[in-house]
Amino acid sequence: MERLQAIATAISRGGAIVGGALLLAASIVICIDIALRYAFSLTIGGADDLSGYALAISSAWGFSAALLSRSHIRIDTVYVRVRSRAARAALDMLSLASFALFGGLVAWHGWGVLQQSYVSNSHSQSAIEMPLTIPQALWFAGLAFFVAVALLLLARALLALLRRDLDDLFRLIGSKSALAEAKEEISAVAHALEAEPKK
Amino acid sequence: MTAAISLAVLLLVLGSSIAVAAGMAMVGLILNQLYSQMPLTRMLGELTWSTTSNFILTAIPFYIMFGEILLRSGIAERMYNAMIQWLSWLPGGLMHSNVGSCALFGSVSGSSVATAATIGVVAMGEIDKHKYNERLFLGTLAAGGTLGILIPPSINMIIYGVMTDTSVPKLYLAGFIPGFILTVLFSLTVLIACMWKPHWGGEKIQTSWEERWRTLPDLLPPLVLLLIVVGAIFFGLATATESAAVGILGALVIAAWRRRVTLTMLREVCEGTVRTTAMVVAILVGAFFLNVVIQTIGLTQQLARLITAYQLTPAQVLTAVIVLYLVLGTFMEELSMMISTIPITTPLIVHAGYDPVWFGILLVLLIQTAMISPPFGINLFVIHGLRGRGTLSDVEIGSAPFVIALLIMIGLICVFPDIVMWAPRVFG
Numbered sequence: 046m047e048r049l050q051a052i053a054t055a056i057s058r059g060g061a062i063v064g065g066a067l068l069l070a071a072s073i074v075i076c077i078d079i080a081l082r083y084a085f086s087l088t089i090g091g092a093d094d095l096s097g098y099a100l101a102i103s104s105a106w107g108f109s110a111a112l113l114s115r116s117h118i119r120i121d122t123v124y125v126r127v128r129s130r131a132a133r134a135a136l137d138m139l140s141l142a143s144f145a146l147f148g149g150l151v152a153w154h155g156w157g158v159l160q161q162s163y164v165s166n167s168h169s170q171s172a173i174e175m176p177l178t179i180p181q182a183l184w185f186a187g188l189a190f191f192v193a194v195a196l197l198l199l200a201r202a203l204l205a206l207l208r209r210d211l212d213d214l215f216r217l218i219g220s221k222s223a224l225a226e227a228k229e230e231i232s233a234v235a236h237a238l239e240a241e242p243k244k
Numbered sequence: 245m246t247a248a249i250s251l252a253v254l255l256l257v258l259g260s261s262i263a264v265a266a267g268m269a270m271v272g273l274i275l276n277q278l279y280s281q282m283p284l285t286r287m288l289g290e291l292t293w294s295t296t297s298n299f300i301l302t303a304i305p306f307y308i309m310f311g312e313i314l315l316r317s318g319i320a321e322r323m324y325n326a327m328i329q330w331l332s333w334l335p336g337g338l339m340h341s342n343v344g345s346c347a348l349f350g351s352v353s354g355s356s357v358a359t360a361a362t363i364g365v366v367a368m369g370e371i372d373k374h375k376y377n378e379r380l381f382l383g384t385l386a387a388g389g390t391l392g393i394l395i396p397p398s399i400n401m402i403i404y405g406v407m408t409d410t411s412v413p414k415l416y417l418a419g420f421i422p423g424f425i426l427t428v429l430f431s432l433t434v435l436i437a438c439m440w441k442p443h444w445g446g447e448k449i450q451t452s453w454e455e456r457w458r459t460l461p462d463l464l465p466p467l468v469l470l471l472i473v474v475g476a477i478f479f480g481l482a483t484a485t486e487s488a489a490v491g492i493l494g495a496l497v498i499a500a501w502r503r504r505v506t507l508t509m510l511r512e513v514c515e516g517t518v519r520t521t522a523m524v525v526a527i528l529v530g531a532f533f534l535n536v537v538i539q540t541i542g543l544t545q546q547l548a549r550l551i552t553a554y555q556l557t558p559a560q561v562l563t564a565v566i567v568l569y570l571v572l573g574t575f576m577e578e579l580s581m582m583i584s585t586i587p588i589t590t591p592l593i594v595h596a597g598y599d600p601v602w603f604g605i606l607l608v609l610l611i612q613t614a615m616i617s618p619p620f621g622i623n624l625f626v627i628h629g630l631r632g633r634g635t636l637s638d639v640e641i642g643s644a645p646f647v648i649a650l651l652i653m654i655g656l657i658c659v660f661p662d663i664v665m666w667a668p669r670v671f672g
Contacts, residue, residue, distance in 0.1 A: 058515065065514020068305050072489035079486055097297035100305055104296050107522025116523050117263040122575040122620060124261035136261050143266040154289025220261055227625035233516065234315060234361045
C-alpha cells in the first residue's frame with residue numbers, strides 16, 4: 046500500500062510538472078500569436094483553445110497532487126476546536142469521502158463528455174481543428190487518476206483506523222492548519238530567494 | 245424557507261471541515277435532491293470541461309506562474325533596497341518602504357499571500373537592526389501584502405469577473421485609484437502612529453541622493469512588467485489572459501538576465517503552479533455546480549423577493565452584505581468565502597441597483613480586511629510564520645490600525661463611488 050502511494054505520488058508529481066509545462070508552452074504560443082498579430086497582422090489561430098486545454102488537463106492532474114499534499118482548502122475553524130481525536134478522524138474521513146464522491150461523479154460524467162466527442166467526431170472551433178477527443182482523453186485520465194488516488198487514500202486511512210493508528214491517519218488525510226500552510230508558502234519563498242548567486 | 249435551509253446546509257457542510265470544493269458540490273447535491281426533479285449531476289461532466297477549458301480562466305494559472313517566476317527572479321530584494329532609499333526619510337522609516345514595496349510588488353503580482361510572503365522575507369531582518377516597534381512593523385507587512393489583490397492584476401478580480409460576467413479589464417481599471425489611495429492611507433497610518441509615539445519609528449536610516457539615483461534602476465523591472473502586463477490591457481492591445489502570458493515571458497527574461505533560470509527552478513515553478521491552480525479550480529467547479537443548482541431551484545429570486553417584501557432600501561441591503569462579509573471574514577478562509585458567496589450576494593447587490601464593477605472592488609476590499617482580521621486571516625499567519633518568534637497576537641495587534649484604514653477606505657468608496665467608477669467610465 047505504501048509503495049502504491051509512493052508510485053501514485055510520483056505519477057501525480059510527473060503529471061503536475063507536465064501540466065505546468067503545457068501551461069508554459071501555451072503562454073509562449075500566445076506571445077508568438079500576439080507578436081505575429083502586430084508585426085504581420087497574422088494569426089496562428091487556436092492559441093486560446095490550446096491554452097484552455099492546457100488549463101483543463103493540468104488542473105485535472107493537479108487535483109491529485111493537491112490531494113496528496115493535503116493542499117485542498119478546508120475551513121478548520123470548528124475542526125481545530127474539536128477535542129476528540131476520534132471525531133477529528135471521522136471529519137477527515139468524511140471530507141475525503143465527499144471528495145472521492147465529487148471526483149467520481151465528475152469523472153463518470155466526464156467519460157460521457159469524451160464519449161460524446163468521439164461519437165460526434167467533434168473538433169475544436171478554431172483553425173487548428175484538433176479532434177476534441179485528444180485533450181479530453183488526457184483530461185479524463187487526470188480525473189480518473191484523481192479518483193484512484195482518493196480511493197487509495199481512503200483505503201489507507203480506513204486501515205489506519207482499524208489499526209487504531211490515528212497519527213498515521215492524520216498524516217495521510219488530516220487537515221493542515223493554516224499556519225502550517227503559511228509556513229510552507231514561506232519556505233518556498235525563502236528557498237527561492239536563497240538561490241541568489243553570491244557575488 | 246428554501247433560503248434558510250440552503251444557508252444552514254452550506255454552513256453545516258463547510259463548517260464540518262469538508263474540503264471546500266467537495267463541500268460545495270455536496271451542498272449542490274443535497275439541494276438538488278430536496279428541491280428539484282431534474283438530476284443536475286448529469287451536467288457535471290460538461291460543466292467541468294467547459295469551466296476548466298475556458299480561455300479567460302487560463303489567466304489564473306498564468307498569473308500564478310508569473311508570480312512564481314517573479315518570486316525566484318530576485319527582483320524583490322533589489323526593489324526593497326531601492327524603496328528604502330526613496331521612502332525611509334518619513335517618520336516611520338522602513339515601514340513606509342514596506343508599504344511601498346508591497347504596493348509595487350502587488351502591482352505585478354495577483355496574489356496577497358505571495359506579496360506578503362515575498363516582501364516579508366526581505367524585510368524581516370530589519371526589525372531588530374533599526375529598533376522598530378515590532379508589532380506595527382509586522383502590521384505594515386500583513387496589511388501591505390493585501391494590496392496584491394486590489395492593485396491589478398488580481399486573481400480575485402478574474403474569478404469575480406468570470407463568475408459574474410463582469411469585464412475583467414474594467415475591474416482592473418477600477419482597482420487602480422482605490423489601490424493608490426489605500427497605499428497612501430496605510431502610509432498615513434504609520435505616519436500618525438509614529439508622530440504620536442516617535443520611538444516606534446526606529447532609528448534613522450542614512451540615505452543620500454547619490455544612493456537614490458544609483459538604486460533607481462532596481463525599481464525599473466517591476467515598473468516595466470507593470471507597464472507590459474497592465475498597459476497592454478488598458479490600451480486594448482491584449483486581453484487579460486494574453487497579457488498574463490506576456491508577463492510570464494517578461495518575468496522569464498528578467499530571471500534569465502539575473503541568471504536564475506535553471507531546470508530545477510522551472511520544474512518547481514511548474515509543479516507549484518499546477519498545485520495552486522488545481523486547488524482554485526476545484527473550488528470553482530464546486531461553486532459553478534452549486535450556482536447552477538441555486539439558479540434552478542430559484543433561490544436568488546426568492547431572496548430578491550424577500551428584500552422587496554421587507555422593503556429594504558439599497559443602502560440597507562449593502563450594509564447587510566458588508567456586515568455579512570466582515571463576520572464571515574473573521575473565521576472563513578478568504579478565497580472560499582469569496583467563491584461560495586458571490587453567486588448569492590452579487591445578484592442581490594445588482595438587483596438593489598449597484599454597479600457590478602463597483603461591487604467587485606468593494607468585495608476585494610472586504611476580502612483584504614478579512615485577510616488581516618483575527619482569528620482567521622491568511623496574511624496574519626504568513627507574517628507570523630515568517631517571524632518565527634513571539635505570538636500571533638503581536639501581528640493581530642499590529643494589523644489593527646490597518647483594519648481601521650481599510651474600513652475607512654470601504655466607507656470612502658460607499659460615499660464616493662466615483663473613486664472606483666471614474667477610471668472605467670473614462671477609459672473603459
